[in-house]
Amino acid sequence: MLPELKIAQLRHFVWVAELKGFHAAAEKAHRTQPAISLSIKDLENKLGESLFEKRNAKSANAELTPFGQHFLPQAKELIAHHDRIAQDMTLMAEHKTGHLRLASVPSIASRMLPDILSRFVAHAPDLHISCFDDNAAAVLDMVEHQQVDFGIASLLQTDEHANKTFIPLWHDHVGVVCRNDHPLANSDSLHWATLREHRLISNGTSRLLEGTEAAPLLEDSQFYISNMISLVAMLEAGLGVTTLPWFAFPRESSTLTFIPLTTPEVVRRIGIVRLSNKSLSPAAQALVQFILAQNEPG
Amino acid sequence: MLPELKIAQLRHFVWVAELKGFHAAAEKAHRTQPAISLSIKDLENKLGESLFEKRNAKSANAELTPFGQHFLPQAKELIAHHDRIAQDMTLMAEHKTGHLRLASVPSIASRMLPDILSRFVAHAPDLHISCFDDNAAAVLDMVEHQQVDFGIASLLQTDEHANKTFIPLWHDHVGVVCRNDHPLANSDSLHWATLREHRLISNGTSRLLEGTEAAPLLEDSQFYISNMISLVAMLEAGLGVTTLPWFAFPRESSTLTFIPLTTPEVVRRIGIVRLSNKSLSPAAQALVQFILAQNEPG
DNA sequence: GGCTCTTGATAAGTATTGCTTATCAGGAAA
DNA sequence: TTTCCTGATAAGCAATACTTATCAAGAGCC
Numbered sequence: 001m002l003p004e005l006k007i008a009q010l011r012h013f014v015w016v017a018e019l020k021g022f023h024a025a026a027e028k029a030h031r032t033q034p035a036i037s038l039s040i041k042d043l044e045n046k047l048g049e050s051l052f053e054k055r056n057a058k059s060a061n062a063e064l065t066p067f068g069q070h071f072l073p074q075a076k077e078l079i080a081h082h083d084r085i086a087q088d089m090t091l092m093a094e095h096k097t098g099h100l101r102l103a104s105v106p107s108i109a110s111r112m113l114p115d116i117l118s119r120f121v122a123h124a125p126d127l128h129i130s131c132f133d134d135n136a137a138a139v140l141d142m143v144e145h146q147q148v149d150f151g152i153a154s155l156l157q158t159d160e161h162a163n164k165t166f167i168p169l170w171h172d173h174v175g176v177v178c179r180n181d182h183p184l185a186n187s188d189s190l191h192w193a194t195l196r197e198h199r200l201i202s203n204g205t206s207r208l209l210e211g212t213e214a215a216p217l218l219e220d221s222q223f224y225i226s227n228m229i230s231l232v233a234m235l236e237a238g239l240g241v242t243t244l245p246w247f248a249f250p251r252e253s254s255t256l257t258f259i260p261l262t263t264p265e266v267v268r269r270i271g272i273v274r275l276s277n278k279s280l281s282p283a284a285q286a287l288v289q290f291i292l293a294q295n296e297p298g
Numbered sequence: 299m300l301p302e303l304k305i306a307q308l309r310h311f312v313w314v315a316e317l318k319g320f321h322a323a324a325e326k327a328h329r330t331q332p333a334i335s336l337s338i339k340d341l342e343n344k345l346g347e348s349l350f351e352k353r354n355a356k357s358a359n360a361e362l363t364p365f366g367q368h369f370l371p372q373a374k375e376l377i378a379h380h381d382r383i384a385q386d387m388t389l390m391a392e393h394k395t396g397h398l399r400l401a402s403v404p405s406i407a408s409r410m411l412p413d414i415l416s417r418f419v420a421h422a423p424d425l426h427i428s429c430f431d432d433n434a435a436a437v438l439d440m441v442e443h444q445q446v447d448f449g450i451a452s453l454l455q456t457d458e459h460a461n462k463t464f465i466p467l468w469h470d471h472v473g474v475v476c477r478n479d480h481p482l483a484n485s486d487s488l489h490w491a492t493l494r495e496h497r498l499i500s501n502g503t504s505r506l507l508e509g510t511e512a513a514p515l516l517e518d519s520q521f522y523i524s525n526m527i528s529l530v531a532m533l534e535a536g537l538g539v540t541t542l543p544w545f546a547f548p549r550e551s552s553t554l555t556f557i558p559l560t561t562p563e564v565v566r567r568i569g570i571v572r573l574s575n576k577s578l579s580p581a582a583q584a585l586v587q588f589i590l591a592q593n594e595p596g
Numbered sequence: 597g598g599c600t601c602t603t604g605a606t607a608a609g610t611a612t613t614g615c616t617t618a619t620c621a622g623g624a625a626a
Numbered sequence: 627t628t629t630c631c632t633g634a635t636a637a638g639c640a641a642t643a644c645t646t647a648t649c650a651a652g653a654g655c656c
Contacts, residue, residue: 002384004305008643022604035644037605042642048391049580062604066447066579070390074383081379085372086300092368093346149364281364282347306614320633333615335634340614360633 003046007082010075012039013051017072020061047071095286097126102287103142104152106228107247108170108270109133120290127283135204140164143273149284150274167272167288169295170247174208174266176259177249178241189262192217199240203231205248212264232256301344305380308373310337311349315370318359345369393584395424400585401440402450404526405545406468406568407431418588425581433502438462441571447582448572465570467593468545472506472564474557475547476539487560490515497538501529503546503566510562530554
């Protein structure tokens with residue numbers, strides 16, 4: 001019913017009108033002059049009216065009919081609209097624009113992401129990023145409910161997350177943290193049994209020991225501190241020792257020491273978690289690629 | 299540089315997204331399913347991103363990627379914009395809409411146009427019409443300067459209007475107008491010489507006698523009244539007689555009589571005047587055709 | 597006047613695009 | 627498993643867009 005106006009065709013029309021000539025328009029369109037003639041003719045047929053004055057009669061420059069004059073601004077508007085969208089989509093596909101949401105466990109969020117993100121946004125100034133940090137379970141939950149494009153966490157109970165894809169990135173070894181003047185502080189490595197002799201403060205990451213031979217330690221533990229700030233304060237006060245993954249160890253503290261736990265060697269595998277059956281937005285996809293590229297050489 | 303998004307292609311995309319399936323979209327587009335597949339694939343290539351989730355994997359209904367979700371409303375907007383313009387142009391080409399300006403000599407404007415225009419606009423309710431009435435010279439001037447789409451007038455000094463096209467429509471005979479009780483009032487026809495015995499009031503239409511054998515009458519004339527209302531008042535007061543074309547004769551006056559002038563027979567040819575080298579707008583073109591059609595049978 | 601340069605239109609052939617039919621692969625439901 | 631959906635893919639055909647070559651007609655020039 002309605003004619004289908006092709007963008008290229010409209011562009012030809014506008015060029016002929018504005019450059020006042022078929023030859024000039026042809027050059028601009030990187031086409032030959034007959035192509036433009038035919039294109040305009042086809043457009044006129046579709047609309048059912050001439051756009052330019054009879055052109056076989058006089059050699060004066062191509063001139064619009066009243067109808068053509070009315071059509072010109074409309075055509076220009078539609079072309080502009082098209083170009084705006086095409087540009088927008090291209091930018092978005094090249095992840096130069098858009099909105100990206102991710103969730104991460106705090107250790108990575110504070111230790112790795114600031115550097116990664118600042119370098120990533122350097123070549124995408126119009127990209128908006130929202131980053132949520134929370135514990136691994138909450139991160140997985142946000143991924144599950146599509147509140148974020150992807151998450152950075154370790155995968156707990158892998159069987160429950162069949163619908164998620166996990167890309168391991170960092171191996172985070174669990175160690176023991178104590179005050180510099182603690183008897184254990186000068187050890188190079190530790191056996192879990194050694195810890196039984198010291199007061200152990202457990203924390204949110206302690207469940208990493210579950211299922212390892214060091215599990216009995218958890219039951220020995222008298223204190224449980226979920227908050228990291230409080231935990232550090234306890235340790236600095238010499239209340240006891242705790243286990244932490246290396247990434248979660250507060251390096252900025254000058255009074256605490258990290259000693260690797262070698263028996264058992266408990267490793268938290270942190271990586272990118274996303275839904276298997278959902279595509280990432282171009283921006284998210286780009287960030288994942290970026291993170292992977294960062295980690296490959298290192 | 300920028301990809302050229304074809305309207306048909308966007309339409310396919312929107313249909314697949316909204317009908318949640320390639321088959322359904324194909325049916326709506328009156329195409330086969332592979333055609334839609336290829337169309338979408340091409341669009342995805344142009345944009346550089348997938349619009350739908352991987353479709354070979356699961357048979358669930360076609361589902362948009364985040365990118366596709368962002369693109370959908372934009373595509374719909376662009377399609378709507380296109381359709382609006384296409385519709386607008388089609389209506390305008392069919393002269394259902396637009397703005398039409400014409401100028402006419404007062405006799406036709408008051409005698410013929412009210413009926414013609416009211417019937418013409420009956421099938422074009424959204425058409426705006428502006429009508430200017432003035433004397434023939436002014437009408438020709440407005441045509442000349444493209445202040446109107448076309449004019450209705452008689453062509454004076456044809457040599458000066460080589461750039462105009464004249465389509466004769468009405469033959470308007472000049473006659474003598476006097477009061478019912480005037481000595482001439484009962485004549486069936488008149489010879490110009492008879493008028494010399496009466497007081498003649500000349501008017502704007504009197505120059506029609508120029509170049510005829512009745513020309514000496516103009517010099518005899520003591521009064522010149524340009525305004526029609528005043529002229530009628532003078533005549534009704536019995537001040538004298540005048541010459542007028544039949545169309546300019548005020549039929550509604552019950553006290554005045556029109557007597558045809560037979561020697562010489564002066565005829566004013568009234569018709570449509572337009573610039574030869576300019577196209578008419580669709581609406582103007584339609585009105586001209588309409589007027590011509592009205593006059594052909596009559 | 598005739599010559600040349602411009603304008604855009606036109607014809608015929610080719611290249612590209614879009615569409616078709618026929619077929620295939622994979623998941624869901626029987 | 628078999629069947630019935632989904633959409634993807636291949637090969638061939640048809641419509642469209644573009645090319646080169648040529649033409650007609652007005653303007654400027656001698």
